[in-house]
Amino acid sequence: xxxTVRDALNSALDxxxxxxxxxxxxxxxxxxxxxxxxxxxxxxxxxxxxxxxxTPITEAGFTGIGVGAAYHGLKPVVEFMTFNFSMQAIDHIxxxxxxxxxxxxxxxxxxxxxxxxxxxxxxxxxxxxQCYAAWYGACPGLKVLAPYSSEDAxxxxxxxxxxxxxxxxxxxxxxxxxxxxxxxxVLDSSFTAPIGKAKIEREGEDVxxxxxxxxxxxxxxxxxxxxxxxxxxxxxxxxxxxPLDRATINASVRKTNRLVTVEEGFPQHGVGAEICTSVxxxxxxxxxxxxxxxxxxxxxxxxxxxxxxxxxxQVEDIIRAAKRACYRAVPLAASG
Amino acid sequence: xxTLTVETSVPFTAHNCDEPSRSVETSPKELLGFFRSxxxxxxxxxxxxxxxxxxxxxxxxxxxxxxxxxxxxxxxxITRKDAIITAYRDHCTFLCRGGTLLEIFAELMGRxxxxxxxxxxxxxxYKKDAGFYxxxxxxxxxxxxxxxxxxxxxxxxxxxxxFSLYGDGAANQGQLFEALNISALWDLPAIFVCExxxxxxxxxEWRAAKSPAYYKRGDYVPGLKVDGMDxxxxxxxxxxxKEHALKNGPIILEMDTYRYHGHSMSDPxxxxxxxxxxxxxxxxxxxxxxIRKLVLSYxxxxxxxxxxxxxxxxxxVDDAIAQAxxxxxxxxxxxxxxxxxxxxxxxxxGADRKEVKxxxx
Numbered sequence: 001x002x003x004t005v006r007d008a009l010n011s012a013l014d015x016x017x018x019x020x021x022x023x024x025x026x027x028x029x030x031x032x033x034x035x036x037x038x039x040x041x042x043x044x045x046x047x048x049x050x051x052x053x054x055t056p057i058t059e060a061g062f063t064g065i066g067v068g069a070a071y072h073g074l075k076p077v078v079e080f081m082t083f084n085f086s087m088q089a090i091d092h093i094x095x096x097x098x099x100x101x102x103x104x105x106x107x108x109x110x111x112x113x114x115x116x117x118x119x120x121x122x123x124x125x126x127x128x129x130q131c132y133a134a135w136y137g138a139c140p141g142l143k144v145l146a147p148y149s150s151e152d153a154x155x156x157x158x159x160x161x162x163x164x165x166x167x168x169x170x171x172x173x174x175x176x177x178x179x180x181x182x183x184x185x186v187l188d189s190s191f192t193a194p195i196g197k198a199k200i201e202r203e204g205e206d207v208x209x210x211x212x213x214x215x216x217x218x219x220x221x222x223x224x225x226x227x228x229x230x231x232x233x234x235x236x237x238x239x240x241x242x243p244l245d246r247a248t249i250n251a252s253v254r255k256t257n258r259l260v261t262v263e264e265g266f267p268q269h270g271v272g273a274e275i276c277t278s279v280x281x282x283x284x285x286x287x288x289x290x291x292x293x294x295x296x297x298x299x300x301x302x303x304x305x306x307x308x309x310x311x312x313x314q315v316e317d318i319i320r321a322a323k324r325a326c327y328r329a330v331p332l333a334a335s336g
Numbered sequence: 337x338x339t340l341t342v343e344t345s346v347p348f349t350a351h352n353c354d355e356p357s358r359s360v361e362t363s364p365k366e367l368l369g370f371f372r373s374x375x376x377x378x379x380x381x382x383x384x385x386x387x388x389x390x391x392x393x394x395x396x397x398x399x400x401x402x403x404x405x406x407x408x409x410x411x412x413x414i415t416r417k418d419a420i421i422t423a424y425r426d427h428c429t430f431l432c433r434g435g436t437l438l439e440i441f442a443e444l445m446g447r448x449x450x451x452x453x454x455x456x457x458x459x460x461x462y463k464k465d466a467g468f469y470x471x472x473x474x475x476x477x478x479x480x481x482x483x484x485x486x487x488x489x490x491x492x493x494x495x496x497x498x499f500s501l502y503g504d505g506a507a508n509q510g511q512l513f514e515a516l517n518i519s520a521l522w523d524l525p526a527i528f529v530c531e532x533x534x535x536x537x538x539x540x541e542w543r544a545a546k547s548p549a550y551y552k553r554g555d556y557v558p559g560l561k562v563d564g565m566d567x568x569x570x571x572x573x574x575x576x577x578k579e580h581a582l583k584n585g586p587i588i589l590e591m592d593t594y595r596y597h598g599h600s601m602s603d604p605x606x607x608x609x610x611x612x613x614x615x616x617x618x619x620x621x622x623x624x625x626x627i628r629k630l631v632l633s634y635x636x637x638x639x640x641x642x643x644x645x646x647x648x649x650x651x652x653v654d655d656a657i658a659q660a661x662x663x664x665x666x667x668x669x670x671x672x673x674x675x676x677x678x679x680x681x682x683x684x685x686g687a688d689r690k691e692v693k694x695x696x697x
Contacts, residue, residue: 024491050491056521061480061514068484071469072419074491095474096481104462105453106674108469140675140684164677196680243682281689 001187006176008150009039012157013077015189017047020075023161026053026066027079027116036081037117037176063089063114067096070112070166077161080116083132083170090135097166098141113160115169118146119213119264120312122174126300131265133212136168137241137274143195144241146170148216150180152239155193163195170241172214196243200252204234207258207322210249210275212238215262215313222318231326241271249275250282257288258325264312267295292321339363340634344569345626351551353558353587356576360568364636366412367627370567371642374404374624376649377428380437381597383653384427384444388601392661393444396473397458398425402596405623406531407432409570410499414578417494421469421482422501424459425595429501433466437656438663447663454666455674467496476502476509479528483515486526486581497525497581499574505536507550516586520557523585527577528554530590531564537599538608551590558584564591565621594621672696 003011017023024047029036031044031054044052055062059080066076080086086093097110120129136144143165147153153171160167185191193199201216202223211219216237223233234252238245253259259279261272272293279291297311341359348355381399388397400407403425410420411432422429427440435451443450444458451461452471461471469485472478482500489496506512507530519526530550534541541548551559558580562573573589580587594617598605605614631637637645672684672694679696686692 053522056514056517058511058514058517060511061483061518064477064480064511064515065484065487065518068421068469068481068486069488069491070484071464071481072485072488072492074488091474091477092480096472096477100470101677102674103452103456103460104464104470104674105451105455106677107452107462107464109677111677143676194680196682243680246683 001182002179003150003182004177004179005147005150005153006037006039008153008182009157009171010041012154012161013040013043014046016158016161017043017051019189022073023075023077024051024053025077025079026055026062028055028057028081030054030079035079037173039176040079059085059088060092063092064096066112067092067110070097070110071100071108075111075161077113077115080114082121082128082173083116083118084128084130086114086116086132093136093142093166093168094139098139101165102141109164110166111164113167113169115157116171117173118170119172120296120301123303123305123308125303129301131263131296132168133170133241133263134265134270137244137271141166142242143167144170145195145239146212146241147239148175148213148237150182151186152193152199152237154182154186155191156195156239159192159195162192170213175214193239196240196245198245198248199237199239200234200248201237202233202235204232204256206232206256207260207325208234208236208249208252208256209260209262209318209322210236210238211262212241212271213264215264218313218315219262219318221315222322225315225319226322229328231322231328233322238271244274244278246278246282250279253279253283254286257286259287260292260294260318260321260325262294262313262318264296267293267298270295289325289327292325294318294321340367342568342630344572345563345566348569348573349551349561351559353560353580355560356572360572362568364634367631367634367636370408370412371624371627371631372645372649373408373432374567374627375646376652377401377404377407377431378624379646379649379653380431380440381427383657385597385601387441387444387657393458394446395457396424397444397601398599399597399601400425400428400595402617403531403533403564403593404428405567406564406570406591406593409567410529410574412567412571413574414499415496416466417496418578419467419469419482419485419489419496419498420501421472421478421485421498423475423478423503423506424473426459426461426471430461430463430468430471433463433468435461435463437652438659441656441660442663445660446665447660448666449660449663453670455670476506476511478502479506479509479512480515483519483524483526486519486524487522490523490525495582497527497578499527499529501529501531503536504530504532504534504541504548504550505539505544507553508545516554516557519586525581526586527574527581528586528588530588531593532590533593533595535599535608538603540608551588554586554588557586557588559588559590561590561592564593565623566626567623
């Protein structure tokens with residue numbers, strides 16, 4: 001059976017709302033409009049306006065209200081129409097949500113989920129296209145999840161809602177319509193995916209490729225091409241940006257001795273930079289080649305289609321980097 | 337004990353609502369209680385000043401002396417099921433909600449026995465079991481948070497309300513108006529309490545606000561201006577506001593108050609206002625002296641008995657400080673506790689990760 005990521009997210013919300021009356025949704029256009037990206041479709045009708053709340057376009061105000069409701073014991077799911085707008089509310093995510101359990105020595109926990117589409121969309125320019133994984137991933141007290149498949153989306157969102165800590169849940173608009181096979185286990189209402197654990201999507205021997213969200217799909221495509229050229233790539237779907245599953249990453253690198261990190265976000269101080277550091281610290285002696293880093297170009301996102309394509313990683317970038325890591329000559333284009 | 341009826345110092349001024357009566361019902365027990373609580377707060381804050389100057393308190397430290405009537409008057413009007421959230425000037429609110437002097441001084445000195453086990457500091461006191469939600473360091477941020485607590489109260493059909501306190505400086509923050517709008521749209525039992533002490537740090541209210549009539553700044557939300565130096569007026573206003581909020585949604589209370597200390601311990605508090613202004617308020621409007629006069633005029637205690645109360649609270653404060661000084665520093669292992677409720681055994685690191693590593697509980 002197949003399921004779209006959109007339906008996976010919608011069913012996860014539905015099931016968790018049904019299971020726990022403390023769970024409620026708030027955000028812009030989540031109710032009557034059925035969600036800007038239809039993730040919350042049908043939930044207003046099913047759970048009523050007390051539990052599905054349309055907010056004004058005022059992120060600082062409604063995010064603060066969501067966090068306050070969590071202080072008092074509710075389990076809010078706050079939707080950002082896109083994570084770009086979470087910048088208006090970043091003080092509440094970091095200062096009000098992430099730090100309060102620590103500052104209060106455990107008196108006030110903050111069981112809240114901040115979710116919405118993150119990362120580069122298509123043709124929407126610089127202010128609507130960037131990845132916040134490294135931003136939120138840098139902050140202790142937060143849990144930061146990034147699903148790729150429908151299984152990830154269902155399992156991780158259900159785990160996030162049940163979790164007693166603040167979770168930043170980074171979806172990707174371009175994946176919402178994609179279908180993935182789902183097992184009966186994944187469709188069961190008790191299914192969750194573990195927070196803090198990466199998933200090996202494809203086993204391999206020669207090079208490790210780490211990726212999250214949409215880039216997992218690209219990494220798998222790259223691995224397919226590489227296998228035809230005799231390179232066996234292991235693809236790790238990080239799933240969890242914080243906690244980061246350093247154990248799985250390092251174990252894989254100790255097996256393959258080579259690493260390519262892939263992300264859509266900016267390279268400087270990025271998720272790849274952190275993974276690279278971890279491998280240098282823990283598995284330096286196992287590395288047979290310098291770590292290769294594939295990331296978004298170090299620029300604000302341009303609008304023009306040709307420039308935009310150059311600004312985000314493509315499958316061929318991953319293939320090239322993997323070959324570099326394996327010391328395979330990269331053929332020069334049309335050199336004659 | 338017998339009921340007394342006392343007139344407030346000045347009338348309430350209302351915006352978009354009828355004002356409550358100036359006649360406030362009280363009792364000898366309540367008045368004597370106000371006196372003791374405020375004398376204790378005053379003594380506690382003066383002692384914190386000394387401890388700060390002796391370098392036993394670090395970082396930021398914002399003192400509440402002068403504003404005590406707001407804390408005690410509010411507490412007298414509500415229950416511990418109602419919630420309070422405030423900014424960084426939070427010591428006395430915590431005390432009012434049932435926190436102890438030892439928890440306060442131990443927290444100020446960064447000790448294990450502090451209300452936040454030494455991990456919060458002066459600005460981050462909490463007492464969730466008594467409806468006190470902190471203790472917030474970012475100006476204005478506590479207001480949407482308080483509206484969120486009010487949302488949860490309404491959602492859970494508690495029949496309780498939340499008082500979100502902010503200063504005249506924070507009153508100009510954008511997120512305050514965002515939260516006010518949502519609270520009004522959703523009829524939240526949210527009371528916005530502007531403690532107008534007339535200076536946001538060193539900036540006089542009129543230099544920061546085009547309209548310093550904060551009780552009117554909610555426009556479509558009703559408001560009430562209250563003499564915040566009169567504990568009975570504060571009590572009356574808070575009782576009125578809670579009833580209003582449970583029936584009709586948000587309301588703003590502007591408490592006209594004054595802080596004797598500077599904004600924080602790094603501010604002598606004398607460059608942007610005159611010493612005459614401060615001593616004038618002390619002489620004419622001091623919240624403790626107001627209650628002292630009432631107690632004496634109703635023959636509820638003698639001057640000597642009130643002096644004895646002041647001596648007693650002084651001793652309580654001194655004893656708590658002595659105990660706090662003996663209280664141990666937090667165990668180094670506390671560095672890694674409470675990062676998460678559920679840490680899944682995640683590894684966390686100290687400054688040198690090869691040297692200091694921990695598994696998050």
